[in-house]
Amino acid sequence: MEQKKSDALIPDKQMMQVGIIVEDIEKSAKAWTNFLGNEEIPEISVATGSEKNPTKYNGQPSDAKAKLVFFKLDNITIELIEPLGGPSTWQEFLDTKGEGIHHIAFDVKGMKNYIENFEDNGIPMIQHGGWETGEYGYFDGSNSLALIIELLEHYNQ
């Protein structure tokens, strides 16, 4: 029954990230640093979108921004996200659900095929964007998987 394997919607079973929406990233980054026993708070960056991969939310261009910070655990990365306004899944989550775990993420190669396959399987893309050397898509799995899935592609790896 090996052929069943090819029906998976993700390329492997390695969860890369858990993404958490927060109201005050400086406060939460400090709390996570203490919780993990780390010595230094990691650098907080601002995701502003890029010309190469302009941000789209529900198919429309968006000037959404967010502050981000990453904590590497042994087997997975925790991402904190503070929405800075503009239409986005981050801001919508904060506005409707409050702080909490927003998504889990998987790495892919060839994002376009995954977008089509997810949408064919009833998991529509709600946000897409990226940076110079990579892109992301958020997919609304709320009808079946009960969460948002993020797919990440790093072009140069």
Add this chain to the structure above:
Amino acid sequence: MEQKKSDALIPDKQMMQVGIIVEDIEKSAKAWTNFLGNEEIPEISVATGSEKNPTKYNGQPSDAKAKLVFFKLDNITIELIEPLGGPSTWQEFLDTKGEGIHHIAFDVKGMKNYIENFEDNGIPMIQHGGWETGEYGYFDGSNSLALIIELLEHYNQ
């Protein structure tokens, strides 16, 4: 600065589980099975509490029950939880936030010390229970970490 390491509130940086609250576990278990390309839906169990580790929610005895199902990924386990009523963090999450990611979990040895240490650090235990060979605690990190942490202890491992 090695001494800082001992200040971590968890024993290691291995995230064991992501727990997802669902309304209809049969539906979501089928969706996750398809998503992962697995051949068979894993067995769904019912957590009813145990005499050895009776369920307490906010310090009070609770007859809370939940259906559970587990999906092993390569680096982490996904747990689906359908609350079946009775006062619990599961039911409260579903009632107030709807379906979504409820917690991340870490393994510990010596739960009692962790409970004290978490509470001393402003992360109170909201639910405790278990089974014959193990116990769990849920801790409300919403003030700082922006999520619920579960600690798991397996006595015989």
